Amino acid sequence: MFYNENCISGARNYIKDNSIDLIISDPPYGIDGDLLDKHYNRDESNVIDGYVEVAAAEYPQFSKDWIKEAERVLRPGGSIYIISGYTNLRHVLNALAETKLQEVNHIIWRYNFGVYTRKKYISSHYHILYFVKPGGEITFNRNSFYSDDEKTSAGLSANAADREDVWNINREYKPGEIKNKNQLPEKLLRKMILYSSNPENLVCDFFLGSFSTAKVAIGLGRNACGFELNKAAFEYQSEQVAKITKGELLSTLRNVPENKNINTGKKLTDAERETIISMYNKYIQNGYTKKAGIEKISEALGRGRFSIANIVSDADIAAQAEPQNSLF
């Protein structure tokens, strides 16, 4: 569910305690968002008006209020990623320090083409604060992108390289597309969502902007919710997000070769079983053989073929398949 409301009162009114598996939030920067186009020296004609900023003087209390709500709604073991510029970073860190959330990583997201400056270094990074709520099972899918055995061209572990805490991910330039100021790249969102949630989990963004977190989360077979104060952005983007078919991005995931360490010891949840069965039904309806369907699901979810074969055989699902629109 998406709400055209202030995230602080909106979370209080609509989101239950301990109900969210993953929060990804990119709050307003408190640096006067209306000047961002001048910083970036870019054409703003496709940017939706009405980005809601927070006055610099209010930033400390604003950060405390929304982060307190985020802590309340996150399930024990759930993860939160907060994207922050350097200007107000200390207020975000102070607000986090007033909660019981625990720091896991302080990530640096390095992007291309920072804000142009003449007499100082050009800033081309953001901070991503990755914290978890203690008390429950933490989701961290280590083999989301690479198996433990894969090597980079330099012979190093590809898996370890992908899990370094400096992320080089370029911003996306989408000329002609209607967007929010500071839209996050899909690649960045995929990384956080795939490592820190499972299919059917609930992903929340307190500051939806272009709804980019929600779009990628739904595309990857998760559920999404969140808030956006800007009415124009909310109305336009709610229509866009409704056009996304749940799971449509799963078939674009890299084929991670199986290795014996993949997802070892991690039990499948009932929701994951349901996702496997529903994906399998769709493959069969689209003419895949049982073997090919199982292989595709194994690639998409990073699960062994053997466990997927057991689930689909037990359920005798081919016989029960309901007619549905093609996802793949």
Ligand SMILES: C[S@@+](CC[C@H](N)C(=O)[O-])C[C@H]1O[C@@H](n2cnc3c(N)ncnc32)[C@H](O)[C@@H]1O
């Ligand atoms: C940095 S942008 C988010 C961009 C988004 N991550 C994307 O990829 O498009 C912050 C957004 O928060 C919205 N906003 C500001 N204050 C808010 C509040 N109290 N509750 C909900 N949304 C708010 C702004 O209008 C803006 O769209």
